[in-house]
Amino acid sequence: MGRSRGGLTTKIHVPAEGRCRPLALLITPGQRADCTQFEPVMDQIRVPRKGPGRPRSTPDSVSADKAYSNRKTRAYLRKRGIRYVIPEKKDHKAAPLRRGSRGGRPPVFDKARYKDRNTVERAIGKLKQFRAVATRYDKRGNVYLGTVTAAALLIWLRS
Template sequence: MSRLQTLSDAEWDLIEDFMPSSDGRRGRRFSDHRLVVEGIIYRYRTGVAWRDLPAEFGPWQTVWKRHRRFAGDGTWDKVLTALLTRADTMGVIDWDVAVDSTIARAHQHATNTRRLAGAPSNYMMQMPEPVDHAIGRSRGGLSTKVHQLCDGKGRPMVIAVGPGQGSDSKMFPHLLAAVRVPRDGVGRPRTTPDAVLADKAYSSRAHRTLLRSRGITAVIAEPRDQQSNRKRRGSRGGRPPLTDPGRYVKRHVIENSFERFKQWRGLATRYDKLASTYRAAVLLRAILLWLPALTERP
């Protein structure tokens, strides 16, 4: 397979039907979707500027505008949801899910747009562009934080982006609420994992209560300060939370997932001015991580 081609024929067949057929505003029919998608993948995989795309993908303006369109109309959200439905039907989703976040440094080309820092925004699903463009200042400088919930094999199920200084703990209820895998046919979507694996940043009584109320096993490490406070209070501190060591060792799958994400240079460093276009690229990478499991022969 050429370095300009990433998708196999079988993988393209799974997502082709979800590509928009025309521009609804002008009625102009789209063409060469596969070539354009390959151009988008190449751009984020290599981290080149849009203007530097190889001529084999056609005019770079076409590739960029199509990516912007897919980011705005939720195309990649629809594709990922459809793939999750197929994966659930095939029984390949591991419902011991893991949650965490990773930082992507924002390049200077991504930070020269006016933004309103500190304003409340929802970075979860299809929505207007957040006023801060999901860029904030953390210890490493201007950055974006990618929040992710993945299945037990490190394949993304829910993705959100936020400013680099954003709290992992505050984002957790939103990530959990966004778990929704429709059934293939009749039946309610599945919204409840078997267990949630998370590090100490997600340890709180509120989160454990939320998981317990939904019948989800909490596999979350307890930090030392919480242990000390509980012991200091004696019997009023309650019992130590139970953590399954056999399950907790699987938490590394989400770190492996982020490692695969950052093999794409255009994701490891954010060059996009808009949060919606950057998140769309992260979704596209997530889709490519699911496709091999859905096209393998039994």
């Protein structure tokens, strides 16, 4: 548990697939920044193939909110060959304009694909339908992670 202005809090970092089912889970203290946990969460993704072979660890595309708008995240996605839609923060838009022609071209933003980002919010909503996940009575992080994992398993089994 981490301390924030509201008291002791915890964040659940969840990538979700198109049907709002969690693909991986990571628990961090509430004051930890989202963007620092992007790579560890992405490295946990494992989707089994229908036939033989290793599980897939690279999604087709990623939609993220402005919390993940930084060079490191974009470079990580480009290096792995993953298409992404991440809106730029206002202060990030102004910096290349100040540099002029050396500022580089702005990242592409597809509004139609960005509309699918709500699947993550809906997946978190499904997780929080479980009272133990929403209220977080567990004292230890690994016990809470087990509770969230059990809730995620039930979501997968029900769909």
